Amino acid sequence: MAFRKDFLWGGATAANQFEGAYLEDGKGLSTADVMTNGSHKSSRRITYTMPDGTKKSQTVLPFQSIPEGAILECHEGEYYPSHQAIDFYHNYKEDIALFAEMGFKCFRLSINWARIFPNGDDAVPNEKGLEFYDNVFDELLKYGIEPVVTISHYETPLALANNYGGWLDRRVIDFYVNYCNTIFNRYKNKVKYWMTFNEINIMDFMPVFAGGVTKSDAKSKAQAVYHQFLGSAKVVQSGHKINPEFKIGMMTAYGSTYALSCNTEDELLLMKSDQQRHFFSDVQCRGVYPQYKLKEYERLGIKLDKQEGDDEILKNGTVDYIGFSYYSSSVVSTDESKRVTDGNMSTSILNPYLKSTDWGWQIDPTGLRLALNRLQERYNLPLFIVENGMGAIDKVEADGSVHDDYRIEYLARHIEAMKKAVEEDGVNLMGFTPWGCIDLVSAGTGEMRKRYGFIYVDKNDDGNGPLTRSKKDSFDWYKKVISSNGEDV
Numbered sequence: 216m217a218f219r220k221d222f223l224w225g226g227a228t229a230a231n232q233f234e235g236a237y238l239e240d241g242k243g244l245s246t247a248d249v250m251t252n253g254s255h256k257s258s259r260r261i262t263y264t265m266p267d268g269t270k271k272s273q274t275v276l277p278f279q280s281i282p283e284g285a286i287l288e289c290h291e292g293e294y295y296p297s298h299q300a301i302d303f304y305h306n307y308k309e310d311i312a313l314f315a316e317m318g319f320k321c322f323r324l325s326i327n328w329a330r331i332f333p334n335g336d337d338a339v340p341n342e343k344g345l346e347f348y349d350n351v352f353d354e355l356l357k358y359g360i361e362p363v364v365t366i367s368h369y370e371t372p373l374a375l376a377n378n379y380g381g382w383l384d385r386r387v388i389d390f391y392v393n394y395c396n397t398i399f400n401r402y403k404n405k406v407k408y409w410m411t412f413n414e415i416n417i418m419d420f421m422p423v424f425a426g427g428v429t430k431s432d433a434k435s436k437a438q439a440v441y442h443q444f445l446g447s448a449k450v451v452q453s454g455h456k457i458n459p460e461f462k463i464g465m466m467t468a469y470g471s472t473y474a475l476s477c478n479t480e481d482e483l484l485l486m487k488s489d490q491q492r493h494f495f496s497d498v499q500c501r502g503v504y505p506q507y508k509l510k511e512y513e514r515l516g517i518k519l520d521k522q523e524g525d526d527e528i529l530k531n532g533t534v535d536y537i538g539f540s541y542y543s544s545s546v547v548s549t550d551e552s553k554r555v556t557d558g559n560m561s562t563s564i565l566n567p568y569l570k571s572t573d574w575g576w577q578i579d580p581t582g583l584r585l586a587l588n589r590l591q592e593r594y595n596l597p598l599f600i601v602e603n604g605m606g607a608i609d610k611v612e613a614d615g616s617v618h619d620d621y622r623i624e625y626l627a628r629h630i631e632a633m634k635k636a637v638e639e640d641g642v643n644l645m646g647f648t649p650w651g652c653i654d655l656v657s658a659g660t661g662e663m664r665k666r667y668g669f670i671y672v673d674k675n676d677d678g679n680g681p682l683t684r685s686k687k688d689s690f691d692w693y694k695k696v697i698s699s700n701g702e703d704v
């Protein structure tokens with residue numbers, strides 16, 4: 216058998232994409248709550264109000280600094296998909312029962328910071344918010360499903376963005392540490408697996424998603440992520456004190472990258488793109504800034520604001536494992552005319568050997584095997600694939616069934632690649648949680664029609680639908696995969 220006996224098969228979600236109940240039981244607004252929907256070709260927008268009361272919005276991708284003095288807020292007449300999402304908040308028992316029926320060993324979810332600290336900097340936590348996650352964890356544990364918790368998944372409390380500029384302000388580190396220690400203490404006997412930030416590396420291109428950062432210049436992004444590194448390193452240390460059994464990981468978006476040609480300039484570009492791809496994991500796994508990044512900062516004239524003792528914090532707070540998302544691979548080329556861009560989270564040059572999803576994400580199972588090997592060689596830490604999957608438009612038949620053989624095909628090939636990485640290459644893989652195991656709101660586009668789930672949720676892009684849950688063909692298929700521990704795909 217390729218996979219270890221305690222392999223963590225499950226599924227993955229994020230609070231702002233599936234919980235809904237965006238103001239219920241004392242929750243505050245988070246940055247996700249002021250993001251409109253978009254589509255494959257038009258980016259989501261973030262809405263704000265100028266000091267003179269003018270209502271404006273701007274794209275999340277590409278993102279440009281929000282004007283000084285503007286306040287991020289909801290505007291009447293706009294549609295914000297996070298507000299109701301798929302209403303897991305009120306359906307968690309039914310949803311978890313379905314996960315249990317598939318045989319999930321674990322379930323990845325995030326805690327919405329603004330549910331616990333509505334403004335981010337509150338003196339005391341919101342008890343109702345804490346109770347909600349207690350109920351969810353208890354329900355999971357009732358079925359023997361291990362919770363895997365992302366502490367911050369594109370959900371910075373909005374007040375931190377408006378009053379502090381998000382993670383750009385060093386004081387946010389303390390608010391985050393307080394938030395983490397609160398949930399660590401509260402759930403120390405219920406949750407063992409944690410991740411400090413979802414896809415920390417998206418700070419480079421979506422700072423407002425990644426940390427409520429309203430500025431888009433290179434220095435601001437560098438400083439903000441420096442603060443996130445410190446926050447993460449601090450809570451790795453405090454978490455281990457609170458419960459030495461905790462496994463606290465990092466989480467990075469990680470696809471394989473190829474050079475379009477063997478032109479040495481393309482190879483050089485590949486090397487540079489590899490450095491950018493590894494910068495975040497280099498810091499969080501090794502505890503120091505890599506030389507290539509320090510040189511880059513020097514060239515750009517970026518000098519990080521540091522305080523005494525910071526280096527020790529980073530050094531002593533390296534992570535226990537690497538969680539990563541893998542959807543697709545990309546290609547780099549010095550030939551600018553080959554570049555493809557759209558309002559999507561993933562943009563790349565087309566690889567002539569691969570097919571793409573309806574959203575232009577190139578399907579590359581072998582790239583997953585390469586990615587696993589690459590990470591293993593570089594860091595020698597346990598690896599956890601915490602997101603993988605195929606966003607697709609599903610057709611509901613007259614009898615309510617959904618024949619999603621394309622999804623089965625995608626996941627089956629990726630599981631086979633994973634298996635080879637374990638069996639032939641000896642990669643240390645802890646688990647696999649396909650993204651959006653139940654249909655949810657797309658982070659990149661805000662759509663519902665970009666579906667990943669084994670469970671169909673009846674809701675459309677206008678926000679209408681009864682939210683009824685039903686099983687797709689992939690539901691029974693994944694159940695079989697889990698019960699055979701990945702042998703029967």
Ligand code: BG6
Binds near residue numbers: 468602606656660
């Ligand atoms: C990852 C994010 O980047 O990709 C998820 O961690 C996101 O939040 C997922 O949903 C898939 O992207 P999308 O844009 O299809 O939702």
